[in-house]
Amino acid sequence: MATTSASKSSSLSARELRAWRGMLRAHAALTKALDADLEAQHGIPLTSYEVLLLLADAPDHRMRMSDLADAVLLSRSGLTRLVDRMARDGLLERETCDSDARGAYARITPAGLTLLAAARRTHLAGVRARFLDHVAADEQDLLGSCWERVLGDSAEDGVACG
Amino acid sequence: MATTSASKSSSLSARELRAWRGMLRAHAALTKALDADLEAQHGIPLTSYEVLLLLADAPDHRMRMSDLADAVLLSRSGLTRLVDRMARDGLLERETCDSDARGAYARITPAGLTLLAAARRTHLAGVRARFLDHVAADEQDLLGSCWERVLGDSAEDGVACG
DNA sequence: CAGCGCTGGTTGCGCGAACAATCACTCTTG
DNA sequence: CAAGAGTGATTGTTCGCGCAACCAGCGCTG
Numbered sequence: 437m438a439t440t441s442a443s444k445s446s447s448l449s450a451r452e453l454r455a456w457r458g459m460l461r462a463h464a465a466l467t468k469a470l471d472a473d474l475e476a477q478h479g480i481p482l483t484s485y486e487v488l489l490l491l492a493d494a495p496d497h498r499m500r501m502s503d504l505a506d507a508v509l510l511s512r513s514g515l516t517r518l519v520d521r522m523a524r525d526g527l528l529e530r531e532t533c534d535s536d537a538r539g540a541y542a543r544i545t546p547a548g549l550t551l552l553a554a555a556r557r558t559h560l561a562g563v564r565a566r567f568l569d570h571v572a573a574d575e576q577d578l579l580g581s582c583w584e585r586v587l588g589d590s591a592e593d594g595v596a597c598g
Numbered sequence: 599m600a601t602t603s604a605s606k607s608s609s610l611s612a613r614e615l616r617a618w619r620g621m622l623r624a625h626a627a628l629t630k631a632l633d634a635d636l637e638a639q640h641g642i643p644l645t646s647y648e649v650l651l652l653l654a655d656a657p658d659h660r661m662r663m664s665d666l667a668d669a670v671l672l673s674r675s676g677l678t679r680l681v682d683r684m685a686r687d688g689l690l691e692r693e694t695c696d697s698d699a700r701g702a703y704a705r706i707t708p709a710g711l712t713l714l715a716a717a718r719r720t721h722l723a724g725v726r727a728r729f730l731d732h733v734a735a736d737e738q739d740l741l742g743s744c745w746e747r748v749l750g751d752s753a754e755d756g757v758a759c760g
Numbered sequence: 761c762a763g764c765g766c767t768g769g770t771t772g773c774g775c776g777a778a779c780a781a782t783c784a785c786t787c788t789t790g
Numbered sequence: 791c792a793a794g795a796g797t798g799a800t801t802g803t804t805c806g807c808g809c810a811a812c813c814a815g816c817g818c819t820g
Contacts, residue, residue: 540769580616
């Protein structure tokens with residue numbers, strides 16, 4: 437089954453399996469390890485870190501709840517709860533939106549910024565050591581283009597026809 | 599690390615971001631979509647499908663609980679519960695290990711094999727349509743080699759040193 | 761400006777997974 | 791062969807998440 441062509445059969449080729457299951461395993465291993473790093477050194481899970489990162493980079497250090505939910509790949513309710521926990525820990529605070537009384541902002545606090553500054557180093561070092569350092573620059577470009585193709589398609593609903 | 603050298607700073611380059619966050623997003627989108635496919639068309643989640651697949655391919659159509667847990671990236675207890683549910687649904691059954699009375703096998707049932715045969719087509723089509731079709735053969739090879747490098751390293755504990 | 765659909769956000773609920781403790785059994789070792 | 795260390799699997803508990811239901815406020819329409 438040298439070429440992959442005729443084998444749209446009942447199983448994947450070795451090459452396809454390596455690419456596909458490799459990604460699943462790599463993702464699992466990476467997120468688990470990076471999450472453990474943050475938890476151990478700064479006491480926050482990866483999701484909280486990502487929220488802090490987005491808020492810190494956002495104008496006025498704040499974002500709307502919905503935008504934040506989309507950005508961190510969480511459901512609306514999931515983000516509500518996450519923000520609850522982070523607010524309880526003083527990492528951010530809610531802020532009402534004056535132009536739309538329904539809306540709410542999450543704004544990162546000075547404490548959150550301080551924690552982020554430290555966590556950012558940890559996380560970045562982890563991402564480099566565990567992932568980027570194993571992938572040459574041109575490979576990174578290729579990966580990036582693959583993701584864009586994959587995401588561009590999966591954004592549009594399901595398998596659809598065929 | 600040619601051009602990226604000096605930038606081991608406090609943030610990732612655009613290229614690095616594209617490769618890294620792209621993977622996170624692609625993984626999330628893919629697993630979510632593939633899980634939804636299976637759930638909608640066959641009533642089983644992705645994790646159950648993977649268990650069925652492994653059991654079907656295993657000698658005697660059975661595997662030890664621990665091996666299964668490792669293979670599907672689940673904790674021991676998580677797998678125990680998953681096997682509970684699948685056994686309740688008749689997709690597999692537990693079997694005691696005669697060489698070690700502590701051990702247990704999970705063995706796929708005829709019903710499980712039947713369901714798998716159908717689900718396999720759905721899942722394979724999904725993986726191809728959503729992922730593999732967007733990645734050329736030589737890119738798949740390159741991805742595979744990247745995953746091996748990443749996993750080979752992360753398998754050995756933490757960041758550690760050499 | 762009253763009525764009504766729509767949107768942003770929060771809450772009730774259930775599920776799936778991990779961690780720690782536990783049980784059952786095996787394998788040493790004296 | 792009895793005692794203790796080690797291993798395979800299960801159970802108790804907790805947690806984070808998504809879905810569905812909900813409430814509040816916006817904005818259109820007549």
